[in-house]
Amino acid sequence: MTHATETCLAGPLALTIQWRDGEVANMSLTWSKGKTRTLATEDGEAMQAALERYVAGEEPRWPDLPYRWQGLSEFARTVLDALSRVPRGQMVSYGWLAAKAGRPKAARAVGRIMAQNPFPLVIPCHRVVGANGALTGFGPGLDMKRYLLGREGAPTDKLQKD
CATH class of the missing domain: 1.10.10.10 (Winged helix-like DNA-binding domain superfamily/Winged helix DNA-binding domain)
Structure with a gap:
């Protein structure tokens, strides 16, 4: 089982992506103060670009990532x-x-x-x-x-x- 974490930063926002076995297991949204950008994948780079568009007030065009839906009714x-x-x-x-x-x-x-x-x-x-x-x-x-x-x-x- 592989786990990885990436953090996208844009303006005041930080979006942390937690990967599990090639799927996005969950994300967390916080203020960016004190956070460090850590990107390791093309998908993470695509999320970074989307977050930058979002903060700029543009349509973010979130990338179509493999989301883990297990555990949800x-x-x-x-x-x-x-x-x-x-x-x-x-x-x-x-x-x-x-x-x-x-x-x-x-x-x-x-x-x-x-x-x-x-x-x-x-x-x-x-x-x-x-x-x-x-x-x-x-x-x-x-x-x-x-x-x-x-x-x-x-x-x-x-x-x-x-």
């Missing part, structure tokens, strides 16, 4: 697939995602899936807000969520703080 995969289709700068609610996934009363379950999203930024869980437009939970913090939405041109001045 069918419902979680359906939710993450629906979320991956939400356009840049658009925000959706947990309830909207639940309905898109065929379980309109499962907004709380969608919240748990967002909290465990293994591929943040690529699967844009930062685009999910509360039903009333409240800026709600995000692992890397609400300041980063606001930053990401701003990079995408979302109307962050209209977001309510939870």
Whole structure:
């Protein structure tokens, strides 16, 4: 079993990719302060270029990498697939995602899936807000969520703080 880690840095963001047996096992998104860029593969270089485009406010064109989906329920995969289709700068609610996934009363379950999203930024869980437009939970913090939405041109001045 081979494991490797690469870290992409662009502006204030760091995206760390954890590889397992040639697949992306998970990613973590943090602020870049104190981080070091470590790229070892062409896929890592492609993610670096996409992250730079993202921070520049451009369409990132995330590379099509081999993502490891094991361990996710069918419902979680359906939710993450629906979320991956939400356009840049658009925000959706947990309830909207639940309905898109065929379980309109499962907004709380969608919240748990967002909290465990293994591929943040690529699967844009930062685009999910509360039903009333409240800026709600995000692992890397609400300041980063606001930053990401701003990079995408979302109307962050209209977001309510939870």
